[in-house]
Amino acid sequence: MLAADLLVAQNIGFGIIALLMIVGALRVVTVNNVVHAALWLVVVLSGAAAQYLLLSAEFVAITQVLVYVGAVMVLFLFGTMLTRARIGAENDLNNKNWKIAIPVSLLMLGVMSYVIIDGFH
Numbered sequence: 001m002l003a004a005d006l007l008v009a010q011n012i013g014f015g016i017i018a019l020l021m022i023v024g025a026l027r028v029v030t031v032n033n034v035v036h037a038a039l040w041l042v043v044v045l046s047g048a049a050a051q052y053l054l055l056s057a058e059f060v061a062i063t064q065v066l067v068y069v070g071a072v073m074v075l076f077l078f079g080t081m082l083t084r085a086r087i088g089a090e091n092d093l094n095n096k097n098w099k100i101a102i103p104v105s106l107l108m109l110g111v112m113s114y115v116i117i118d119g120f121h
Helices: 002-030 034-054 058-083 098-120
Strands: none
Touching: 002 034, 002 058
């Protein structure tokens, strides 16, 4: 009975971490401030490290935190701050072709879903 309870707790933990990662990923692409997008990316990468901890892969989780959350995000933030770009909110960050991107992404989602469902029955 104890192993079944642990499995339920891991599933709940996975769901919470996955939900945080999805919200963080959506905020990365929807926020108008580049520095805020980088900080939301830290949330997503930290969620990936937490998922590795749920898999009992502690070394990979620590490597994820040190390399990606630590080093890459520091380099990204330094690169953003050292350029002469404006740090605040910008209005022209969005791609002008977003109207065609939505149907294409929905088509890709449908094709990938069909392939996965057909492959695994």
